[in-house]
Amino acid sequence: MDKSSSAVRNSGLVASAYTWLDERLGLDEIIAFARHKTVPQHKHSFWYYWGGISLFFFIVQCLTGVLLLVYYRPGPEAYDSVRQITYDIEFGWLIRSAHSWSANLMVLAVFVHMFSVYLMKAYRKPREFGWWSGLGLLGIVMVFGFSGYLLPMDELAYFATKVGLEIPASMPVIGPFIADLLRGGPEVNEITIQRFFALHVVVLPALFLPLLMFHLWLVQKHGNAVPPSEEEKPEALRRSMPFFPNFLAKDLAMWLIALNALALLASLFPWDLGPQADALSPAPVGIHPEWYFMSQFQVLKVFGRWFPGMTGELLGIGMFTIAGVVWGLIPLYDRDSKLAMRARIATWIGFAAIAGLILLTIWGYAEV
């Protein structure tokens, strides 16, 4: 018997409860499995935590989301109910602020996770489905962000949704049809809120959770990938630590740091509620999307300048679509470290993507 599970047994009541559960659920097997599992240890190990941090913020989203659901009313009363949550219900401002901040931090953590996975080449065989399911999760996260942004129905929410829905609307032939379906008519109004609400709290979680389970199961199945620099080392020089309890403890420590960061941001910089959306008032000067849509926004803006009319938008959307497809197909291109040239090209594509996104985002903010 190993030390810590025997320590668990030492104290009477806990011990008998543990035995009772173990006989029925096989806890010892799970602990043995978790202890058997190891996590590679090297100078890039830091990046292994970012998937877990993303998961932590997702859990925060679920909990704070359910709390907001207690008072939020979709439809014509949406703004009023968010005003009530923010100014009327005790600590409502904090719950709402935590939900908004955690959404942003989750998107950030997901991006860090994705780019670190990319640069560690963790998408290579046999982990292609991990990459693809991750991209699927990223896509759903972006729609989560977009649909949640409308729900308070203040001025920014209204115009962000109006502009955002112009993107599907500009697709040839089917575009206007899809945009009308999403909006529930030609205008963004309380009917749009109701469907975005259904999307945000029912449809997206129903898609996200099974995909997340699949993603996490794949991590269990294949374990952590090691970066090429580690792969080159002889087996004897590679180090690892047990998943349980060592890595798990560090993972939880990261979650604690994430919780503290979230608590500070949410309480010191409470999320604003703008004036109520008014279909007759003009868009406020300097309006811009959330930072994670900024690069796409900037591309559309710049292309619209260079190629007036719909051409610019179509080119911009086309460019992002191609970039997305290339990004998704990378595991099939950069399959093996033996294909050195492809590996280098893939790395450069990764750095170019990071630099491109950062520069476009800075450019976007500079022009606001």
Add this chain to the structure above:
Amino acid sequence: MPDSVPMNDASAPLEDPQEGMSRRAFVAMGTALVGAVYGAAIGYPVYRYLSTPARRAASAAAVTQVDLPGADKLEIGSAMMFKFGTKPALLIHHKDDTWVALDAVCTHLGCTVQFEPEQDRIYCACHGGVYDPRTGENVAGPPPKPLTKFNVEVSDGQVVVRRA
């Protein structure tokens, strides 16, 4: 490199229990303490958030008087429902021109009772409880207690109901 420092060195000998707390027990207690602080720091705002309406209702329920403008026109031999604080209440204008106001929540299991003028009784449809429409006394069926009676003051243009 902090990664190379073991989390808890299992091979290190535990301190002699005679000398006081072992390292493991100290860490466990510290963890539990910090966990409790975090639990409270999260639990308290969540509790206040969820219980705001209950607190508001409690202060609304603390009213001692309700004014019913126009209720003096209530026809003889009939009754009307009104809200006393947060709960339904019953104002009855009896055939002998007396006025009675009663709590309308059945003392059995909380259904809202009704005045039945033909039978001159207050009846609860849920489990057949019957009350006296003048005193609120429980006279038949399962109710264990009478309905609470309020003081009524009828003047020109309004009826004022007060907690007795």
